[in-house]
Amino acid sequence: MSQSIWYQKAIPFLATLGILDSGYLTYTHVARVEAVCIGAGCGLVDASPYAEVIGIPVAALGMGSYLILLGLSLWEGQIADAHRDTLQLGIFGLALVGTLYSFYLIYLQLAVIDAICLWCLVSAGFMTGIWGISTLRIVR
Amino acid sequence: MEKNKQGKREARDRKPRGQNRFPKIRGVIAAAIVVAGGLIALSYWSATRSQDLSPPSIQVGHTSGDLAKGSPDAPVTVIEFSDFQCPHCANFTLNTAPQLETYINTGKVRWVFRNFPFLGEGSVRAAEAAMCAHEQGTFWAYHDRLFHRAAIRRRGAFDEQALKRLAEELQLDTQMFNNCLGTRRYTDQVQEQFREGQRLGVQGTPTFFINGRITAGDLPLSTFREILEAELANAERESF
Numbered sequence: 001m002s003q004s005i006w007y008q009k010a011i012p013f014l015a016t017l018g019i020l021d022s023g024y025l026t027y028t029h030v031a032r033v034e035a036v037c038i039g040a041g042c043g044l045v046d047a048s049p050y051a052e053v054i055g056i057p058v059a060a061l062g063m064g065s066y067l068i069l070l071g072l073s074l075w076e077g078q079i080a081d082a083h084r085d086t087l088q089l090g091i092f093g094l095a096l097v098g099t100l101y102s103f104y105l106i107y108l109q110l111a112v113i114d115a116i117c118l119w120c121l122v123s124a125g126f127m128t129g130i131w132g133i134s135t136l137r138i139v140r
Numbered sequence: 141m142e143k144n145k146q147g148k149r150e151a152r153d154r155k156p157r158g159q160n161r162f163p164k165i166r167g168v169i170a171a172a173i174v175v176a177g178g179l180i181a182l183s184y185w186s187a188t189r190s191q192d193l194s195p196p197s198i199q200v201g202h203t204s205g206d207l208a209k210g211s212p213d214a215p216v217t218v219i220e221f222s223d224f225q226c227p228h229c230a231n232f233t234l235n236t237a238p239q240l241e242t243y244i245n246t247g248k249v250r251w252v253f254r255n256f257p258f259l260g261e262g263s264v265r266a267a268e269a270a271m272c273a274h275e276q277g278t279f280w281a282y283h284d285r286l287f288h289r290a291a292i293r294r295r296g297a298f299d300e301q302a303l304k305r306l307a308e309e310l311q312l313d314t315q316m317f318n319n320c321l322g323t324r325r326y327t328d329q330v331q332e333q334f335r336e337g338q339r340l341g342v343q344g345t346p347t348f349f350i351n352g353r354i355t356a357g358d359l360p361l362s363t364f365r366e367i368l369e370a371e372l373a374n375a376e377r378e379s380f
Contacts, residue, residue: 043259044226047344049187049356053179085161093168100176104183114228138165 010133011073011091018066018126025059025119037118044115050108058105062123065098069130088138095131102127207270207279210243210250215375216368218249219349221256221337224266224283225298226345228358230290233283236361243368253283255330256337256345262298264330269303269317271326276312285310351375 028035028042029051035042045051051058069091076087102124109116222229243249255270257263266286273282285306289297296302300321307317320326340349347356351371359367 044228044344047258049343050183053183053186055186058183085164089161089164089168092165093172096169096172097176097179100173101179101183104176104180138161 008073008077011130012070014126014129014133015066015070015073018123018130019063019070021119021123021126022059022062022066025117025123026057026063029057029059035117035119041109041115042117042119045109045113045117045120048108048113050105050113062098062127065094065127069094069098085138088134092131092134092138095127095134098127099124099131207253207274207283208250209280210245211247212250214244214247214250215379216243216249216351216371217252217349218368219252219254221254221333221340221342221345221347221349223255223257223259223263223345224270224286225257225259225263225290227290229346230287232346232358233287234291236359236364239361240364240368248372249368253279254333254337256334256342256347257330258334258345264327265300265303265321266298267330267333268324268326269307269321271329272317272320273307273310273312275320276316278310278312281310282306 025035025042025046029046035046037043053061072087072091072094076084076091079087105120106124109120222233240249244251255267257267270279270282270286273279286298289302289306303321304314304318308314337347341354342356344356346358347354348359349355350367351374353367353371355367
């Protein structure tokens, strides 16, 4: 398997896992049900004022980002080489925003809310993974 | 020959691509940092605004099965929305609340407990069990024991059997207690308290309404005392 094919498959794969993860967290937030979690961390994080940005659940923002990343990464295989660079830069930029914001959310969990939400950490891992792969792709 | 030409063309094409890309990458990184910074600032503003937006004073009505201690004529009423499985509630109940008892014992504060069981089935069961203990006049003792369990986070601490054992330890009439818990006598009341909390804007636990003013979180003792003293001073001014 060539490197380019491996890269092409890894980003939609991680984005799909991210959609499932953040989709579950969006559901638990909207339906006000307790997420299956280690300890009470998910409930505490979900109940904190940081779980929403101007009324939009943070998990829904994450799900939206993963959906866009999935769409862009699938579209990449369909377009001409001339436009692929721009698309790859777009994926890199969006994944970088997601990664920086994920780090901020981890900081909030550790320093402000004082509770750890396992599924939020997993999502941060997926986003960081997408960003790492997109970085490798554009610098090579 | 043709293959060689193609290879040279590709190499020629690749070079300017790489050179052109780095300014673009720097631009994308800068834009991403600005967007992420904006998002973080918006998130912070949104979170602090949601705490500040609470109305200055909310009229908190009575619900069936209010659990209260202290004089009904006390100038300050604290209504606490809490979840028995919540570690912050446990910390507040076990470490801060005992040091506020003096306000209750001297008739300055009336303390009302409301169930806000949002951390799963165990929380709902514990809330119902505490209401069953209330039938036998031991709500506060049962409440304290439940928070001890939340603090040590023992596995299965909120199972039905564990809740029944707790009633035995407190020497309650176990037949009456088990019947109450088994028939889920207080499901509706617990749900009513939960819905009341949602209506009032409770987003997590513990949340306090101190003379109607909402305050959320496991506040330090000094902060809680300052709020109570300010409310007592207000009440004294208003009485003149």
